[in-house]
Amino acid sequence: MKPGRSIWMLSASVRCYRMLLLSYPPAFREVFAQEMTQTFRDCSRQAIVEHGDQGLARLWSLTLYDLAATATAERVRTLMTSVKQLFGITSASSIAAEGSLLMFNLTIAQQTDIGRTRQSNEDSMLSFVPDDPRELSRKGALFVVSDGLGGHALGEVASEMAAQVTRDSYYQDADNDRAASLQRAIKQANSAIVTRAAQNEAWSGMGTTVVAAVLRDDTVYAANVGDSRVYIVRGNTIRQITEDHSWVAQQISAGNLTPEEARDHPKRNIIYRCLGEDKNVEVDLFTEQVQDGDLLVLCTDGLSGLVTDDELRATVQQYRPEESVQRLVERANENGGPDNITAIVVRVALEKEPAQI
Amino acid sequence: MKNSNREPESLLPLTPAVFHILLALADSERHGYGIMQEIAARTGGSVRMGPGTLYGSIKRMLADDLIEPSEERPDPALDDERRRYYRLTDRGRRVLTAEARRLEQVVHIAQSKHVLHKPGMIGGM
Numbered sequence: 211m212k213p214g215r216s217i218w219m220l221s222a223s224v225r226c227y228r229m230l231l232l233s234y235p236p237a238f239r240e241v242f243a244q245e246m247t248q249t250f251r252d253c254s255r256q257a258i259v260e261h262g263d264q265g266l267a268r269l270w271s272l273t274l275y276d277l278a279a280t281a282t283a284e285r286v287r288t289l290m291t292s293v294k295q296l297f298g299i300t301s302a303s304s305i306a307a308e309g310s311l312l313m314f315n316l317t318i319a320q321q322t323d324i325g326r327t328r329q330s331n332e333d334s335m336l337s338f339v340p341d342d343p344r345e346l347s348r349k350g351a352l353f354v355v356s357d358g359l360g361g362h363a364l365g366e367v368a369s370e371m372a373a374q375v376t377r378d379s380y381y382q383d384a385d386n387d388r389a390a391s392l393q394r395a396i397k398q399a400n401s402a403i404v405t406r407a408a409q410n411e412a413w414s415g416m417g418t419t420v421v422a423a424v425l426r427d428d429t430v431y432a433a434n435v436g437d438s439r440v441y442i443v444r445g446n447t448i449r450q451i452t453e454d455h456s457w458v459a460q461q462i463s464a465g466n467l468t469p470e471e472a473r474d475h476p477k478r479n480i481i482y483r484c485l486g487e488d489k490n491v492e493v494d495l496f497t498e499q500v501q502d503g504d505l506l507v508l509c510t511d512g513l514s515g516l517v518t519d520d521e522l523r524a525t526v527q528q529y530r531p532e533e534s535v536q537r538l539v540e541r542a543n544e545n546g547g548p549d550n551i552t553a554i555v556v557r558v559a560l561e562k563e564p565a566q567i
Numbered sequence: 568m569k570n571s572n573r574e575p576e577s578l579l580p581l582t583p584a585v586f587h588i589l590l591a592l593a594d595s596e597r598h599g600y601g602i603m604q605e606i607a608a609r610t611g612g613s614v615r616m617g618p619g620t621l622y623g624s625i626k627r628m629l630a631d632d633l634i635e636p637s638e639e640r641p642d643p644a645l646d647d648e649r650r651r652y653y654r655l656t657d658r659g660r661r662v663l664t665a666e667a668r669r670l671e672q673v674v675h676i677a678q679s680k681h682v683l684h685k686p687g688m689i690g691g692m
Binding site for chain 1: 598599600603616617618620621622623625626629630635636637638650651
């Protein structure tokens with residue numbers, strides 16, 4: 211084959227492949243499209259050099275089959291995650307508190323969205339209600355939201371580690387002091403991320419916020435690092451339970467900024483504490499009593515920065531949790547969606563009836 | 568790192584793609600294309616993997632903490648900033664050994680049922 215023609219075929223082949231990569235889910239493409247294109251280019255070059263047109267044709271038949279199978283698999287995986295979230299939405303569960311005969315009925319909905327301008331979703335979220343009633347009465351239900359930092363895959367990995375390690379550590383901890391146990395779990399998540407980031411240069415610079423809430427008996431324990439939040443909505447009031455570790459929050463408490471000024475301040479995204487930065491991290495803890503009809507909202511700043519507290523309250527009061535999370539995400543997107551958006555809404559119904567275990 | 572708390576045995580059996588990728592990385596760090604070449608060479612071309620299978624597997628192996636990206640560029644001749652090299656983690660090596668042991672047991676069963684000859688009696692493969 212003439213050199214000119216083989217170069218043309220190589221570049222045409224790679225162009226086609228790059229277009230076909232669009233059949234993979236965006237999050238997968240974000241991380242791997244460039245490497246896959248490069249790998250395919252290498253394969254094409256080798257095929258052309260060794261077997262010319264026929265080699266390239268054989269490569270394409272293998273690749274098309276591979277692409278159809280794996281793109282579908284990745285799509286199905288993404289869909290499965292959504293379906294699981296959907297089940298999270300409709301799963302109501304009862305917590306029978308040991309001895310106190312207090313029943314919880316939780317309606318949980320959660321949603322995460324890439325927003326309008328970001329290339330990838332670095333937020334993670336998790337709702338966990340143990341199937342085992344004894345586990346449920348001992349440790350309660352756990353909700354976690356985290357907002358990864360570091361760009362590309364790093365933020366995604368950090369925020370997912372924050373959620374997963376916090377859950378695993380919390381439920382493995384035999385201590386019945388839930389507040390201490392939750393703080394420890396977040397510190398363990400921090401250690402895991404710091405260790406991972408130190409493993410090699412490619413992982414350095416990963417970090418994440420985290421906010422976690424444990425609901426057990428008539429108490430909610432909320433712990434946080436960074437500027438992801440827990441709100442409690444009761445009647446016509448909304449209150450942020452956690453305190454942000456952000457520059458603007460410091461300025462507000464010092465009286466230098468009003469909350470309204472902070473909302474549009476150019477430094478509103480600066481946080482002074484996150485997971486993944488240092489082996490030792492301070493985790494703040496807040497404890498609240500919950501009442502029948504209370505709503506808990508966990509969210510990242512992609513939501514709280516774009517939707518006012520009042521809108522948030524009105525939305526969760528007016529709609530069921532699954533509709534609330536959709537509306538909140540839509541609202542943040544309508545307001546520009548400059549960041550990833552994540553929200554978990556939990557409606558708490560207390561029933562003072564004999565617990566059925 | 569979804570599953571890094573789990574025992575290596577809980578990940579077994581591995582899919583053929585994951586097993587071959589781990590084997591390819593057992594003696595050297597490699598980039599994606601390097602992994603494909605190594606697998607093709609070792610299996611005489613009988614195992615061929617497309618980029619989708621390769622990177623779909625790599626994604627899950629990263630999440631399971633079996634492999635990690637490497638900052639080193641062991642192959643300066645082929646160096647390119649778009650190439651990312653991967654290497655086994657300690658956990659990846661443990662899982663690979665566990666899978667190889669499992670397959671070894673399967674081979675023993677095959678031998679005991681005279682499906683396979685014992686080593687030494689094989690007349691070439």
